[in-house]
Amino acid sequence: MGRQPCCEKFGVKKGPWTAEEDKKLINFILTNGHCCWRAVPKLAGLRRCGKSCRLRWTNYLRPDLKRGLLSEAEEQMVIDLHSRLGNRWSKIAARLPGRTDNEIKNHWNTHIKKKLIKMGIDPTTHEPLDKEAKTEESASHADDSSTTPTENRSTSDGSDLLNKIGNDESLPSTLWMDDEPPLVDLSWNYLPAGETCNDTSFPSWEENCAWLLDFQDFGINDLGFDCLNDTELNNMNAFEMGDKTIA
DNA sequence: AATACGTACAACCGCAAGGGT
DNA sequence: CACCCTTGCGGTTGTACGTAT
Numbered sequence: 001m002g003r004q005p006c007c008e009k010f011g012v013k014k015g016p017w018t019a020e021e022d023k024k025l026i027n028f029i030l031t032n033g034h035c036c037w038r039a040v041p042k043l044a045g046l047r048r049c050g051k052s053c054r055l056r057w058t059n060y061l062r063p064d065l066k067r068g069l070l071s072e073a074e075e076q077m078v079i080d081l082h083s084r085l086g087n088r089w090s091k092i093a094a095r096l097p098g099r100t101d102n103e104i105k106n107h108w109n110t111h112i113k114k115k116l117i118k119m120g121i122d123p124t125t126h127e128p129l130d131k132e133a134k135t136e137e138s139a140s141h142a143d144d145s146s147t148t149p150t151e152n153r154s155t156s157d158g159s160d161l162l163n164k165i166g167n168d169e170s171l172p173s174t175l176w177m178d179d180e181p182p183l184v185d186l187s188w189n190y191l192p193a194g195e196t197c198n199d200t201s202f203p204s205w206e207e208n209c210a211w212l213l214d215f216q217d218f219g220i221n222d223l224g225f226d227c228l229n230d231t232e233l234n235n236m237n238a239f240e241m242g243d244k245t246i247a
Numbered sequence: 248a249a250t251a252c253g254t255a256c257a258a259c260c261g262c263a264a265g266g267g268t
Numbered sequence: 269c270a271c272c273c274t275t276g277c278g279g280t281t282g283t284a285c286g287t288a289t
Contacts, residue, residue, distance in 0.1 A: 016257070016283090038274065054275075055258065090277060101277075102257080110255055 013047045017056055021046055025053055026061055059102045066098030070107050078104055079112060083126040 017025075028044035034057070037050035046053065070078065074096055081092040089101035089108075096104065108123075116123040120130065 014259075036274075050274085051260095051276095052258075058276095059257075087278065105278075106256055 012049050014052070017060075021048070022056070022061060025057060029057060029061075055102075059100045064098055065100065070096075070099070070104075070111075074099070075107075075112060078108065079116070079126075082108065082112075082123075 013021075024044050024046055025040070028040065032043070034040055034054070037054045040046070040050055040053045041048045044053070048056075077096060078092060081095060085091050087105075089105045093099050093101040093104050113123045116126075117129070120128055122129050
């Protein structure tokens with residue numbers, strides 16, 4: 001998939017991951033963690049580059065990932081964050097628990113972008129499209145008052161909820177001030193009244209791991225854990241019991 | 248049923264940042 | 269300070285899958 005390989009190393013596999021490769025990577029990372037991604041493929045017995053392993057793990061295999069489409073609330077949050085942060089997908093993803101930058105980026109490009117255009121909103125500037133057109137017409141007359149998406153959020157951009165939040169002075173002012181806002185999970189703020197974190201759109205870690213535990217089908221020994229020492233086996237057992245402190 | 252077209256998403260690439268020597 | 273290495277990020281692409289003709 002994608003473009004031609006960046007590295008011409010012989011024996012380095014590219015393209016879609018097989019179940020077998022996934023198994024090996026999961027097995028290795030759950031057992032050893034990832035000290036150095038470059039070393040992971042070698043140690044895990046994979047014919048992949050470290051970059052590919054990291055991507056596969058962070059975007060697809062991580063047990064804390066949420067699967068499925070973004071909820072309405074998540075989508076709104078992405079739109080708002082994008083209006084403030086632009087295409088900084090990793091920053092946006094950091095505020096959406098269980099979602100990856102790649103996933104959000106894809107969702108933006110395939111769903112949200114079109115949705116906004118349909119609503120008459122420019123997905124880049126978050127300005128109304130007709131206003132954009134007028135602005136372009138008069139661009140030569142306009143002064144240079146820089147209007148970044150962050151600074152120029154009109155009240156007519158179609159996202160009332162977002163504006164409400166944006167204008168909410170009770171929010172910590174530092175929240176949006178710099179690149180590294182506090183690790184406050186704003187998604188909770190977006191939950192409609194009465195909903196809690198236990199909402200079904202936020203599955204538990206155990207639920208997220210359910211598919212992982214499906215590996216029990218071929219047994220722990222099939223994953224190669226039979227080479228582990230007692231401590232490691234204990235850890236694995238704890239993991240199987242749903243102890244999230246292990247991974 | 249076969250083909251064409253459109254969409255969604257996994258995975259790749261190149262580049263930049265950050266840390267170590 | 270310069271260089272090297274590793275990691276992370278954002279943009280892009282190819283393919284699988286779904287839908288329309």
